[in-house]
Amino acid sequence: MNNLKRIGSLFLVLSSVFMFSACGGDSNSGNNSDSLYKVKDEFKIDISLADDYIESDPNLEEVKGSTIYWLSYYDVNPINNQDRSVALSLFEEKYGGKVEYISCTSENKFDVLASRILSGDPVDMFPYEWEALPNGVVKNQYQPLDDYIDFEDDIWDGMEEVLDMYEYKGSHYVVPYNIANPLVITYSRSICEENGLPDPYELYQEGKWDWDVFMDMMTTFVSNARDDETRYGINGWFGQAIIQSTGETVINYDGEKFSNNIKSPQIESAENVMEEIMKRKLYDSEWNGYLKSDGSTLFFAMSDWALSDSNIQNDSDPDINEEGFVESNDLMVVPFPKSPDADKYYLNCSFGAKMLVKNSENGAAVGAYIRCERLASIIDEYAANSRRKALIPERNAGGILKKYVTEEQYDALCEYSDPANITPVFDFGYGMGSRMFGDGEYTYDTRGIMDNITIALLNGDKDSWAVVRDEWSSVIDEIIKEYNET
Numbered sequence: 001m002n003n004l005k006r007i008g009s010l011f012l013v014l015s016s017v018f019m020f021s022a023c024g025g026d027s028n029s030g031n032n033s034d035s036l037y038k039v040k041d042e043f044k045i046d047i048s049l050a051d052d053y054i055e056s057d058p059n060l061e062e063v064k065g066s067t068i069y070w071l072s073y074y075d076v077n078p079i080n081n082q083d084r085s086v087a088l089s090l091f092e093e094k095y096g097g098k099v100e101y102i103s104c105t106s107e108n109k110f111d112v113l114a115s116r117i118l119s120g121d122p123v124d125m126f127p128y129e130w131e132a133l134p135n136g137v138v139k140n141q142y143q144p145l146d147d148y149i150d151f152e153d154d155i156w157d158g159m160e161e162v163l164d165m166y167e168y169k170g171s172h173y174v175v176p177y178n179i180a181n182p183l184v185i186t187y188s189r190s191i192c193e194e195n196g197l198p199d200p201y202e203l204y205q206e207g208k209w210d211w212d213v214f215m216d217m218m219t220t221f222v223s224n225a226r227d228d229e230t231r232y233g234i235n236g237w238f239g240q241a242i243i244q245s246t247g248e249t250v251i252n253y254d255g256e257k258f259s260n261n262i263k264s265p266q267i268e269s270a271e272n273v274m275e276e277i278m279k280r281k282l283y284d285s286e287w288n289g290y291l292k293s294d295g296s297t298l299f300f301a302m303s304d305w306a307l308s309d310s311n312i313q314n315d316s317d318p319d320i321n322e323e324g325f326v327e328s329n330d331l332m333v334v335p336f337p338k339s340p341d342a343d344k345y346y347l348n349c350s351f352g353a354k355m356l357v358k359n360s361e362n363g364a365a366v367g368a369y370i371r372c373e374r375l376a377s378i379i380d381e382y383a384a385n386s387r388r389k390a391l392i393p394e395r396n397a398g399g400i401l402k403k404y405v406t407e408e409q410y411d412a413l414c415e416y417s418d419p420a421n422i423t424p425v426f427d428f429g430y431g432m433g434s435r436m437f438g439d440g441e442y443t444y445d446t447r448g449i450m451d452n453i454t455i456a457l458l459n460g461d462k463d464s465w466a467v468v469r470d471e472w473s474s475v476i477d478e479i480i481k482e483y484n485e486t
Contacts, residue, residue, distance in 0.1 A: 023178070023179075023413055023417045045084075046381065050090050050372075050375045051094075054095070054372075054375075060095065060368075063368045065096045066097045066098075066362060067098050068097065068365050068369060069123050069124045069362075070099045070100065070124070071102040071104060071109070071112060071126050072101070072102075072103075073105050073106045073109055073127075076088055076099055086372075086376035087373040087375070088372075090372040091372045095365075097365055109127075110131075110141075113126060114139075117140075117141065120359075123360065124366055125354050125360075125366050126141075126357050127355070128174055128352075128355050131433075132173065132355055132431060133174055134431055134432065134483055135431050136355070136431070137173050140358050141357065142355045142357060143173070143360070144172055145172050145366070145367055145370070146171055146172050147363060148363045148364050148367025151172070155375065155378060159419065161419060162419060165426050167255070174353050177370055178352040178373075179417040179424055180350045181303040182335060182349045183237070183302070183335075183347075184302070184334060184416065185299045186302070187200060191221075191298065192298075195220060197217050198217070200337075201333075201412070210339065211337050213337070217233075218234060218277075218280075219280060221233060222282060222298075229296070230296060231297070231298075232282060232296060232297045233298050234277070234283055234297065234298065234300070235284040235285075235299070235300050235301070238301035239274055239455050239457075241336035242270045243267055243271075244336075244425040245337065245342065245346050245348070247342055247344075247423065248261060248264045249425065249426070249428070250267065250450065250453060251427055251428040251429040251480065257484050258428060258480045258484055262476060263469065263473065271453075272465065274458055275457055275463070278457060278460070278463075289306050290309040290314075304413055308394075308403040310331055311329060311406070314329070314330065314331055318401075323391075324392060324393070326406045327408065328407065328408040329406055332408065333409055333412055333413065335347055344423060345421075346424075347417075347423065347424045351424070352373065354366065387410060391406075427450070430450055432479055432480075432483060435448065435449065435479060452472060
């Protein structure tokens with residue numbers, strides 16, 4: 001149980017901050033470590049590539065010379081040996097603006113935010129987290145960005161469905177500029193081959209990567225164990241991904257009212273998969289931040305932040321090419337398999353976004369900064385530079401390799417993070433307060449309902465989805481009623 005609490009808590013924080021957003025965006029985040037050393041990139045950012053986009057911004061003159069007060073537990077300004085991000089470079093050099101960092105911790109961020117709003121101390125921009133919508137909006141922590149961002153602009157092509165998904169009461173409080181933290185499954189190709197199993201990535205490319213083959217592969221792998229072996233089909237965090245791979249959400253929203261969708265037949269099918277995984281004893285509940293290297297586990301499910309650790313654990317001395325990159329290794333990643341009834345793949349992920357704080361008078365500047373983040377995502381030259389930076393292996397001060405992703409893995413993650421390839425899913429249930437999504441004392445009776453829905457069966461709290469569903473459905477109705485009446 002404590003292992004699952006750790007996984008859930010990490011996923012909440014990391015999905016908001018640490019991301020491979022370099023798949024088309026900036027990689028500045030709070031994920032810095034003094035023990036890691038990365039050679040400063042000498043690539044010169046050509047800010048002129050964004051001239052046409054920025055010069056056409058009707059807010060350009062208003063924004064010039066502005067200072068954004070950024071409250072967060074990480075700084076978007078470069079620290080230590082970091083490069084300045086593309087977005088910040090564009091904002092500073094094209095808009096003449098700057099970002100002033102106001103430090104807080106991950107634990108006290110909302111208290112500091114509330115205090116500054118109440119006291120009138122300057123604060124303009126705040127990190128996006130699931131809690132923002134609708135709960136943060138209802139608490140008057142944020143204001144909409146519609147007056148400062150032109151959603152008809154070509155730079156938002158391809159993100160229309162994502163923007164619509166986040167629209168709340170006719171306004172856009174959250175404006176995602178890219179997809180971040182796709183929940184992926186890491187696996188060993190050689191282990192698949194040794195056990196006579198197909199390659200999941202090839203199945204995905206053929207549209208055949210679904211729950212049925214996923215279950216068959218795990219069952220075969222475990223049944224192939226020798227007498228002295230203990231094998232598992234999967235380890236990690238994946239209940240949420242199973243549910244969202246149906247394309248369904250626990251909480252539906254029609255633009256005006258929320259409704260309870262916990263009795264969806266598709267969600268029931270996903271829960272039945274989790275029941276079956278437990279009955280067949282395919283799940284290893286031990287906490288690991290990477291795919292084990294002992295060959296005991298077929299699949300490891302986690303957000304992409306864990307991939308570099310899996311690589312090191314399974315191959316600490318990879319071949320590095322002339323460019324200084326690792327081209328490929330035995331490990332590969334795929335998104336979570338789709339429901340056999342689903343018409344396409346649906347992705348469990350987070351989103352790159354920044355919130356405009358309530359009472360801020362710097363809405364145009366925050367909108368401009370978000371625009372810069374989007375430009376960093378869509379201009380090919382910037383994306384290529386971000387790719388190059390992300391592929392530079394990280395070493396400690398002694399030169400020992402500590403983290404890396406391969407070119408093949410990186411390109412696959414970018415493929416999965418493109419809405420043209422996979423449909424991302426957002427569930428309002430994760431933003432409806434601590435009763436819906438929060439640790440509490442982390443027992444079945446006190447933890448957030450969304451966590452119970454995703455882990456109660458895997459955790460052994462209950463052995464029937466019908467019991468979980470019926471125990472919490474009326475509570476969800478009560479919570480929804482409060483938000484519908486707000």
